Amino acid sequence: MLDTKKFVDNLIKEGFSHICAVPCSFAKYLINGVINNEQIEYVPCASEAVACSVAAGLKIGGAKPIVIAQSSGLTNMGSCITSLLLPYKITFPIIISWRTYKEGDSEVQHKHLATNLPQLISAYGYEFEILDQSNLNKAIQQLIKSNSSFIINILKKDTFSRVELREPYKLHLGYIPRSKFLKILNELYKNSDTIFIGTTGNTSREMYSFMKNTKNFYMVGNMGGALSLGVGMAKTGKKVVVLGGDAEFVMHMGGLTTAGRYKNLDLTYILFDNESNKSTGGQATYQNHVNYIGIAKYSGFKVVENTILTLDEFKNTLLKLKKGINFLHIKCSYDETTPRPPVNAILINKI
Numbered sequence: 001m002l003d004t005k006k007f008v009d010n011l012i013k014e015g016f017s018h019i020c021a022v023p024c025s026f027a028k029y030l031i032n033g034v035i036n037n038e039q040i041e042y043v044p045c046a047s048e049a050v051a052c053s054v055a056a057g058l059k060i061g062g063a064k065p066i067v068i069a070q071s072s073g074l075t076n077m078g079s080c081i082t083s084l085l086l087p088y089k090i091t092f093p094i095i096i097s098w099r100t101y102k103e104g105d106s107e108v109q110h111k112h113l114a115t116n117l118p119q120l121i122s123a124y125g126y127e128f129e130i131l132d133q134s135n136l137n138k139a140i141q142q143l144i145k146s147n148s149s150f151i152i153n154i155l156k157k158d159t160f161s162r163v164e165l166r167e168p169y170k171l172h173l174g175y176i177p178r179s180k181f182l183k184i185l186n187e188l189y190k191n192s193d194t195i196f197i198g199t200t201g202n203t204s205r206e207m208y209s210f211m212k213n214t215k216n217f218y219m220v221g222n223m224g225g226a227l228s229l230g231v232g233m234a235k236t237g238k239k240v241v242v243l244g245g246d247a248e249f250v251m252h253m254g255g256l257t258t259a260g261r262y263k264n265l266d267l268t269y270i271l272f273d274n275e276s277n278k279s280t281g282g283q284a285t286y287q288n289h290v291n292y293i294g295i296a297k298y299s300g301f302k303v304v305e306n307t308i309l310t311l312d313e314f315k316n317t318l319l320k321l322k323k324g325i326n327f328l329h330i331k332c333s334y335d336e337t338t339p340r341p342p343v344n345a346i347l348i349n350k351i
Contacts, residue, residue: 001158020066
């Protein structure tokens with residue numbers, strides 16, 4: 001295991017200036033170490049494609065960036081890698097966590113790339129190396145090498161030592177836990193034909209625990225695509241409620257503008273905003289500058305103009321909703337970690 005603080009100190013010593021990342025639980029201690037150190041800049045990105053493009057701009061401008069993402073996120077980088085980095089010969093270190101999969105595991109989003117990641121990397125025109133887990137100097141040299149070569153550094157689990165965020169960077173949310181809002185949804189919509197789509201991460205896990213009496217689709221992968229999935233389902237005549245998150249909202253915002261064309265759908269998008277990437281380490285999303293309600297409104301949604309903070313507000317709003325494409329923004333806090341839905345619940349593909 002690598003000493004994370006020393007690793008970050010050595011990155012700075014070698015002149016690396018920015019970490020462009022979409023958090024992954026395998027890299028959470030490395031990301032925490034970067035956030036804690038003011039000599040290197042953490043650049044949280046809405047998607048892996050954004051991270052890759054920002055890093056390309058940084059490299060062209062004379063900086064030394066590193067990109068961090070998980071294996072499923074490497075697919076989001078594909079266009080940037082093949083149509084920008086390769087033809088323009090732009091190189092910088094890319095660290096990709098290699099998520100594994102065991103048969104029967106409910107994390108089905110990792111199943112394909114658990115065995116096919118090397119082929120994907122090769123198809124992109126890159127080589128790969130496993131980031132050394134025991135020799136810090138060798139690991140740093142691997143990143144230096146990939147700064148000038150088309151090499152992707154593969155990150156395995158438990159590579160970095162534990163690092164907690166320093167107090168100034170920790171979130172202290174005083175909002176109501178999301179589970180209490182989910183219980184209201186379960187109460188109001190139990191045994192109805194309404195279909196609930198849960199986005200990637202803790203949202204789906206909590207839905208499984210707290211919404212036992214509703215028709216649920218748990219989308220464990222394809223982050224940023226829950227709303228678009230809901231649009232397609234609603235266009236078949238079904239009543240659909242999408243339960244999203246703040247990190248998910250920004251990943252593929254084209255889904256909002258696409259949904260906004262179809263005023264006659266029975267589609268509600270509920271954004272649960274806990275200001276964090278809860279399932280990948282709990283780091284802040286750094287999105288306080290984003291006007292979620294304004295973006296949804298000018299994309300064509302009928303919005304609830306005020307952010308919802310209380311359970312009574314939430315329940316009363318739901319009771320007043322009419323058919324159309326609706327948007328609600330709710331501030332909520334963390335729940336304790338809840339169990340993942342079992343694989344037989346995840347793999348339901350017809351509702």
